[in-house]
Amino acid sequence: MTRERFLPFSKPCLGPREIEAVCGVLQTDWITTGPKNTEFEEKFKAYTGAVSAVAMTSETSVMFALFRALGIGPGDEVITPSMTWVSLPNTAELFGARPVFVDCDRDTLMISPEAAEAAITPRTKMIVPVHFAGAPFDRDGFTELADRHGIFLLEDAAHALGTQYKGEKIGASGTAMFSFHPIKNITTGEGGMFVSDDVRFTARLRSLKFHGLGQDAYDRKTFGRSPRAQVLEPGFKFNLSDIHAVLGVVQLDRLEELNAERRRIAAAYRRALTEIPELIPLAEPKYDFVHSCHLFPVRLATDRLTRDDMMAKLKEKNIGTGLHFQSVHQQKYYAEKYGFAPGFLPATEWNSERLMSLPSFPGMTEEDLADVITACKEVLAGV
Ligand SMILES: Cc1ncc(COP(=O)(O)O)c(C=O)c1O
The missing domain is CATH 3.90.1150.10 (Aspartate Aminotransferase, domain 1)
Structure with missing residues (x-):
């Protein structure tokens, strides 16, 4: 048997609604971060139950902003599966920290709280388990572990939009990050989302995603960024364009x-x-x-x-x-x-x-x- 046409292992599911929505943004005067980002973040919160959310250009961008916000750097360790995408270990390396690789379960491909605990040292700053392929990791076990050791728990939810753990959607509590790369459950072309139940922390991430200014790329009152916004700390340029965000708005509906x-x-x-x-x-x-x-x-x-x-x-x-x-x-x-x-x-x-x-x-x-x-x-x- 040879198929006539190649069957890819994945492809985005985009239709007339997405095309119309993108054209709609292109016909406005505002194509960078603006009202569609706000709408996407609000819808994302409503869907997952998250308390606060910030859209960025990718999940990897979220990681960069987060490492910066937590001050993770040389001498620090971050616990991660080795059975994952390279983003998190690479980010640790680029910040001068050490990724500490933990073995996964042979059949779920997820790391366990017990395996992570064995890798904890006085230098451990963060644990980043992955909800693998769309199944949730043991959230109760990891939350208990992180609380007991006073270590930050970050959920890699790249695969987990719509996943539930014991009746709760991933993202509804704790700190998590999602990806909207084209193979993901929804796509914005490229994009990512940070969610947290710590509103002040989210405000810091929002500032870090746009040069560390005290104001977002878009302010609803001024219909744009205030020309006199000040740098509060050096930040990145990770804001998502509205051309991308509007895809997320439509895809979330679907x-x-x-x-x-x-x-x-x-x-x-x-x-x-x-x-x-x-x-x-x-x-x-x-x-x-x-x-x-x-x-x-x-x-x-x-x-x-x-x-x-x-x-x-x-x-x-x-x-x-x-x-x-x-x-x-x-x-x-x-x-x-x-x-x-x-x-x-x-x-x-x-x-x-x-x-x-x-x-x-x-x-x-x-x-x-x-x-x-x-x-x-x-x-x-x-x-
Ligand atoms: C487990 C996991 N983490 C992180 C990422 C990074 O996401 P992004 O490509 O949006 O930076 C991916 C992307 O494939 C992933 O599969």
Whole structure:
């Protein structure tokens, strides 16, 4: 079986409403941070239940502003999974701090409070667990751990818009950051959101995202920034344009519908994979949760071919796959700088060699799904 048209592993779900909304902003005189940012932040708060929110150009920008606000730098340590995207470890490095990598659970790919606790030292300033692929991490366990040690808990919720933990949406309490990169559950092209129940901290982030001025890029009263706004502290230029923000406004309206699609696809894969023992899906958490089904990762468990070969063979059949993630601690810079021995994080390393994300995005048809399953079976059978 070779598909006629390439099936990507993900693609944004944008339609006439998004196109019309962007054109609407382009026809106004205000295309940078303005009323659409405010609307996006307000809607985001209403949806997640967050107390305060600041939109930025990416989740990575949020990390930079946050490291600056917390004064994390040389001599400090930040606990992170190695099974994650490179953003957080890179940000720690760029601020002169040390990312301390912790092994994940072999089947949920999330770090546990116990594993994080074993990595705490007097230099630990922050713990940043990831809600992996759209499943929530053990929030109660991490909150208790962070409180007991007086360490800042930051939730990496890049995959978790719409995810619930014990009946509460991620973002409703604590401090979290989201991404709106094109493969995420909603997209603004590029973008990110900081949320916190500490309103004063959020005000600091709002200032840091725009040069550290005492005023945001847009002030509703002056219809723009006050010309006499003063630098309170040096800040960044991470404000989101209204062209991007308006996409978020429309996509948020569609989020439940989009997430329902992702859940339909995940359920279909889980049914089909009962017939393919060589592809192991992730395990789901034991506590009460709602999954946002951001990704559908599987692990290849066979000695007959490598994961890279399988991805290449699926590509020949016009099926795309993703890799979420390659272990960060084994990537060139980190391996050379810290000299981790093979087997340092066994579960992370085992998964890093075997993971691939199957196509999963709203709008995938039953035929697309059947093609992926047939192609996987054929590749595994050597066809
Ligand atoms: C777990 C995780 N954290 C952080 C990020 C960074 O998000 P952004 O690309 O918006 O900076 C990503 C993006 O893919 C991610 O998957």
